[in-house]
Amino acid sequence: MLKIENLSLATAETLLQNFTYTFEDGKVYSLRAVNGGGKTTLLRSIASLRKVKSGKISFDGKPLVKCRDQLFFWESSEWFSKEVSARDYFKLIAGQWNSKQNIEQVISDWEMQSYANKPIGTYSLGMKQKTLIGLYEISDAKYLLMDEISNGLDEASRKILFDKIRKFKAQGKTIIITSHYKEDLSQIADVSLKLENKQIIEE
Numbered sequence: 001m002l003k004i005e006n007l008s009l010a011t012a013e014t015l016l017q018n019f020t021y022t023f024e025d026g027k028v029y030s031l032r033a034v035n036g037g038g039k040t041t042l043l044r045s046i047a048s049l050r051k052v053k054s055g056k057i058s059f060d061g062k063p064l065v066k067c068r069d070q071l072f073f074w075e076s077s078e079w080f081s082k083e084v085s086a087r088d089y090f091k092l093i094a095g096q097w098n099s100k101q102n103i104e105q106v107i108s109d110w111e112m113q114s115y116a117n118k119p120i121g122t123y124s125l126g127m128k129q130k131t132l133i134g135l136y137e138i139s140d141a142k143y144l145l146m147d148e149i150s151n152g153l154d155e156a157s158r159k160i161l162f163d164k165i166r167k168f169k170a171q172g173k174t175i176i177i178t179s180h181y182k183e184d185l186s187q188i189a190d191v192s193l194k195l196e197n198k199q200i201i202e203e
């Protein structure tokens with residue numbers, strides 16, 4: 001379980017005040033907020049990519065520093081280096097996250113065979129997004145933080161994404177996915193959360 005206690009977040013202004021919540025294993029949480037509402041800042045904070053103003057975040061009772069490979073967060077395709085291929089990123093993440101996931105299977109599921117060896121700089125928006133989503137499966141991490149992950153996907157790819165998320169959930173993983181629209185994730189979310197007025201509430 002991912003436990004957040006009395007978390008406060010601020011950039012130029014306070015985004016979240018004294019937030020306490022438990023994200024349970026085997027559940028999908030959607031998180032909605034307006035543009036600039038703080039979704040990405042919250043995910044970065046959970047992933048320890050930025051300091052929090054105050055509060056505690058733990059994973060099965062441990063701080064992230066004690067279980068780094070239990071969490072995966074790849075904020076956006078802007079994190080990719082243009083010269084590297086999807087296959088090389090998959091190999092890199094499998095190594096760093098000590099995962100035994102089948103890279104060829106992921107490439108096949110997402111129909112990436114024709115471009116998986118080419119540099120990401122040559123990919124379309126959707127191809128980059130499939131690569132990004134593939135990394136989550138390759139990492140095999142228990143806690144998956146997904147920021148607007150369905151962006152740029154066509155209908156068929158969106159269906160694959162939702163099937164994959166259902167599989168991750170059945171494996172007991174904890175998934176948080178941000179979105180701008182309530183309806184967007186209603187098919188797969190067990191719990192819909194909304195960040196508003198410095199609080200996160202179930203809706």
Ligand SMILES: Nc1ncnc2c1ncn2[C@@H]1O[C@H](COP(=O)(O)OP(=O)(O)OP(=O)(O)O)[C@@H](O)[C@H]1O
Nearest residue numbers: 011012015033034035036037038039040041042180
């Ligand atoms: N590195 C930063 N330095 C200063 N302010 C920042 C930084 N990152 C984010 N902010 C500010 O924090 C607030 C929340 O931004 P954040 O990106 O977390 O929102 P979001 O809900 O993900 O937005 P969007 O839906 O537009 O992606 C915004 O006011 C933004 O300007």
